[in-house]
Amino acid sequence: MTGHGYREEAHPHPEASRCPLCGQDNQCALLQGKQVEACWCWKASIPKGLLERISDPLRGRACVCPSCVQLYRKEQWQPSMVSRPGRKEDAEAIDAFRLLQAYADNVRVTIGASAAAVIVMQHGRVLHEAYTGTHGPESGARRVDAQSRFNVGSARKSYLGLVIAWAIHDGLIGSLDDPVSAYTPEHQDADLLYGTTIRHLLTHTHGLNRSGGRDFAPGASWSYNNFGVNLLIELAGRLYRKPFVHILEERIFRPCGFTATGWEKRRLEDLVWLDESYPDDEGKSANLFVSARELASWGQLYLQGGVYEGARVVPASVIRQAISVATPEGLDLSWPRNGYFWQVQEQPCVRTELGDELPAGSFQMLGITGCAVLVIPELEIVAVRMYNQTGGNPEGYSYLEDIRGFGNLVQRAVKAREA
Secondary structure (H helix, E strand, O other): OHHHOEOOOOOOOOOOOEOOOOOOEOOOOHHHOOOHHHOHHHHOOOOHHHHOOOOOOOOEEOOOOHHHHHHHHHHHOOOOOOOOOOOHHHHHHHHHHHHHHHHHHHHHHHOOOOEEEEEEEEOOEEEEEEEEEEOOOOOOOOEOOOOOEEEOHHHHHHHHHHHHHHHHHOOOOOOOOOEHHHOOOOOOOHHHHOOOEHHHHHOOOOOEOOOOOEOOOOOOOOOOOOHHHHHHHHHHHHHHOOOHHHHHHHHHHHHHOOOOEEEOOOOOOOEEOOOOOOOOOOOOOOOEEEEHHHHHHHHHHHHOOOEEOOEEOOOHHHHHHHHOOOOOOOOOOOOOOEOOOOEEOOOOOOOOOOOOOOOOOOEEEEOOOOOEEEEEHHHOEEEEEEEOOOOOOOOOOOHHHHHHHHHHHHHHHHHHHHO
């Protein structure tokens, strides 16, 4: 347990049960005669910056406590935008973020959403964070706050994509260009799947449709639907012999302390519920609920190449693979380019969801509810927006123009702050 501020000794320090930062009980299971696996810190991620606050005489002699970990994380979410009176540049930066927020608020009204959240981070620090509206349109509905968890719709596919990248790293999948049929040998529609590869499923170029037919030959065009997604959910479960969400929980959610991320089938107080019913909570349905802060942390995990709060969580090669363009060569340039479901900026095109001002290498996921996570590696930006849209798009509204506009405004606001 050296990473948590305490080293196991034959004769523990007299103050080993006290947090070296606040002096309170650190709830160490080892000192209670239990196994290390029973300790709260075994499944938690202890920020490196917090451990650095321990004074030298106490370092390595006692664990920090859960309360200090929570307080430290809360500190990290305090927006760092500070206005210094008289500086024109600061006024312009604040105005740019106000414009971004006004845009987000206007979109919320336009699409008929009752709830919204916006977070913008750069270099791991929060520049802007805002919550507006309520969990539902009914009178007395809970107001949106940092604990509110939104249904992120298709943004869930970025989580599945990471598991597929990990399966390749683990040697469970040989190559992106392996035929899907090699991993689903008993699939009844082997003829339908002929020529379809893992790459095609991840990049929406498989050509399979919701009716179980085929619209085009694998790799010949691009069409967004969940047929390929469902095949990969089935495939991941087969390879790991457990639902893919268990892999996420074991390898990411628990180590990172993500307690506001998960598939839910029952209505809870912190959920921005959509009045839908879900058959399971193991990843087969579009019922991933995430707080705005943890969706931003998800983006930050990618931005930092698999490192979270100073600790390696995901192999760097897995992250690189997931956000590298995997779209088959030769696809018409008007179609989006995808990594492992992420849309990735190569060059602006007419059908992409990424703003035309965003640099190459930027990547983004968007869900049907309006939720999105955007990462701009060149500027070390992570941005999140959350909505609870349930109806169709109103007349005159273009979701492509909307999400592109959001990304462009995020970048402009951050650049205004840097000026």
